Amino acid sequence: MEKFEVTILGCGSATPSHRHYTSSQVVNIREKLFMVDCGEGTQIQIRRSRIAFAKINHILISHLHGDHCFGLIGMLSSFGLLGRTAPLYIHAPADMWNILEKELAFYCSELEFEVVFQGFDPAVIQTIYEDRSVRIDTIPLKHRIPCAGFLFLEKPVADHLNREMADFYKVPQWDFGRIKDGGDFTMPDGTVIPHSRLTYPADPPRSYAYCCDTEYNPEMINQLKGVNLIYHDCTYSVNDVERARLHHHSTAVEAAKTALAAGASHLALGHFSARYDDESILLREAQEIFPDTVLSKEGLTIPVN
């Protein structure tokens, strides 16, 4: 199966903590790397993770709270020091350019690569990236300021050829592509060998939803139906639900309810408040509702399947 995985670089909330860095992660889909959020210290975590800076061509920013974007100017500056020449694409709420443009002019006037800023409106679903194998849509979230999640959607791939069957029916090699894409094979005597006999079904397309930071948000469930993995805001325990309301974040229970309603396969909890010395309380609360839940932590790589 092609690679599709998420590496957590930071999964703490804004207040500095001993245990966590602020939000950042890298989504690797078939060796295309997308950085999602870029809190302070992200470049330090990238260095520790041994992910190659040069493989990152897209940085997605969910919203303009510092714990999700204060590491960006440092990343851009370090890309410059490391000799980058390839364009770097930043997908972020459109407002961000108002300050980032000034920061780049002030601190990074000598970059030898192009920073391509592509602003989006966090209030509506938008496709912000698309290629042959993947599409990325924004997910409108409910937070104190405009905020979007990101839905990574693998595109369907061709079925696998059953090589033994193909040889048995003497399918010529130049016809393999058409058959993998759904075609039947007609033998010289006119007999039609159906596609299903010549192939194994392709792996179903996978998807990953990054939903941080958000209140409990039933409106997004429809967009997330059948998602393989959700990374969800889990700033607070259910015991601190008033605090969650005040700061427009979710509890562990709400993260689990979302995963359950969406019919997700797996849930990763993140964006932990510094107030919990032991986050296993959050895990237990979520697992009572949605058993297939893990706690994020720095350095953890979670496969999407």
Added chain:
Amino acid sequence: MEKFEVTILGCGSATPSHRHYTSSQVVNIREKLFMVDCGEGTQIQIRRSRIAFAKINHILISHLHGDHCFGLIGMLSSFGLLGRTAPLYIHAPADMWNILEKELAFYCSELEFEVVFQGFDPAVIQTIYEDRSVRIDTIPLKHRIPCAGFLFLEKPVADHLNREMADFYKVPQWDFGRIKDGGDFTMPDGTVIPHSRLTYPADPPRSYAYCCDTEYNPEMINQLKGVNLIYHDCTYSVNDVERARLHHHSTAVEAAKTALAAGASHLALGHFSARYDDESILLREAQEIFPDTVLSKEGLTIPVN
């Protein structure tokens, strides 16, 4: 002896490395805390150091390269999250306000404390802070852009009273202050007891010079004469001296020569290039010229004496 010490938060150079954070340190003089430079990740290091955020009232920025100031906006934001109300003084090259003002307006419009920006001209010696017990002067350095070091000067303190002698000569308690400040004591019979008999000499005033980033800079030696501790740019080994020239940094040998010429008591090397897996080569090079040298490292606290 009153506290006077330097805690290293980051002592790497700009390129991200596994071993070091970018530049920041905290100078504690008699429980007054001054942060010197504020590279990305400084607030993380402060949290690890267990230094209280609330005790920091002054942040000094040497120059406007990102590895010395990209952590500032995060520090200010976190001060806000932590409920700070006391003014925070930033002493930095005057240009910095052009971008910091915009960043504060964009990201930190809700701070409940005042950010007092006090710009200086890095090209000349300026006193940027002074109180009853300490003075801080800038040290003009030679770098790729305007850059200043900082000289922390303890002010002379009163001599210590020799309590046994004071009792023997029946010096009244209300007269202690005058005698510690240098006065003699005249007994009722007219006999004068000299100051020196009634006191122990005060500890001599101490000083600390932060000289990062700079080329070898003999012009500053005069200002540093007799300093107790120098923290000096030691980005490169003498084997990479061309690189040092190219980037306007110093070698370990040049750091040691500076300490020797200044008649310093101790030298701390810092601002290490990521190219050295083993920094003991830098230490050896410096110690051949100036034996009382240490390598900085994150978390290390160096007393000034």
